[in-house]
Amino acid sequence: MQELLDELSRVLGRGVSVDDVAGRVVAHSAQTDDVDQARVRAILTRRVPADVAAWQEQHGVATATGPVRVPGNAALGFEQRVGFPLRHNGVLVGYLWVLGDVPELDLGGRLAALAAQVPAGERAPVRVVVALEPRVVRTVPAADALPDLPGHVGVSDPHPPDRTGAAYQQALAAAELARLDPALPDRVRWSELGAYRLLLGASPDEVLAGLSDVLLRTLEVYLDCGCEVRVAAERLHLHRTSLYYRLGRIAELTGRDLSDGGARLELHLALKLVRLARRP
Numbered sequence: 001m002q003e004l005l006d007e008l009s010r011v012l013g014r015g016v017s018v019d020d021v022a023g024r025v026v027a028h029s030a031q032t033d034d035v036d037q038a039r040v041r042a043i044l045t046r047r048v049p050a051d052v053a054a055w056q057e058q059h060g061v062a063t064a065t066g067p068v069r070v071p072g073n074a075a076l077g078f079e080q081r082v083g084f085p086l087r088h089n090g091v092l093v094g095y096l097w098v099l100g101d102v103p104e105l106d107l108g109g110r111l112a113a114l115a116a117q118v119p120a121g122e123r124a125p126v127r128v129v130v131a132l133e134p135r136v137v138r139t140v141p142a143a144d145a146l147p148d149l150p151g152h153v154g155v156s157d158p159h160p161p162d163r164t165g166a167a168y169q170q171a172l173a174a175a176e177l178a179r180l181d182p183a184l185p186d187r188v189r190w191s192e193l194g195a196y197r198l199l200l201g202a203s204p205d206e207v208l209a210g211l212s213d214v215l216l217r218t219l220e221v222y223l224d225c226g227c228e229v230r231v232a233a234e235r236l237h238l239h240r241t242s243l244y245y246r247l248g249r250i251a252e253l254t255g256r257d258l259s260d261g262g263a264r265l266e267l268h269l270a271l272k273l274v275r276l277a278r279r280p
Helices: 002-012 037-045 050-058 108-117 161-180 195-199 204-208 213-224 229-236 240-254 261-277
Strands: 016-020 025-028 068-070 081-088 091-099 127-129 153-155 187-189
Touching: 002 016, 002 025, 002 091, 016 037, 025 037, 037 050, 050 161, 153 161, 161 187, 195 261, 204 261, 213 229, 213 240, 213 261, 229 240
Parallel strands: 127 153, 153 187
Antiparallel strands: 016 025, 016 091, 068 081, 081 091
């Protein structure tokens, strides 16, 4: 792949790179004078920044069947570029990006070769459902109302129309995780991903919303003690009945079943991320 990219860069006289459908930078040519700050950020972190991905999605790259010209965005340090969808056996596997504009060249053979070299693990097809907020009422499709699509399906949270890119990223993450984690159903919403949402950057405040300081302390001690009620009650200097009452309130306020291992993991991770955020 690197040789193909370097050849394309030489022929076009511009920097080129390949991203997979999840936004990971797969490969890039040697830096040229036209490289912009958005691409530098992506190369350094090996991932397309979320704001840049949203700008590209806004211009239809995810659904394009041919080249897409994405205009510059000074606020993002993003110069204009052209994106070419890469498909393998009809399945979208990534994008070839050319900085600046490109001349009318026949790139078909080179694009097919690049598509064939995107890592096989990224090529398994998934389906995504992007939920958009209507003008008045915020709704999410009921489980039995989701499209009857084959394979693994991910559904985003509702987003306003100008945040379609963010919704797409949520749905794609849900679909990919449904494919990778057998504990998840084949059709899963972003809101049902539990601890995965936190690992992907969701705010722990969303998980812990509504819990008082007393309930937060109770929950953390309970989870730190491996959910052993006797040990947690002793550490909190509580009667077990009082601890059970607090745990019931926590379950009610968070909407999580504390007997479920996935829910406990999500809550425990959220608590520790809050502590981590307090580092000076």
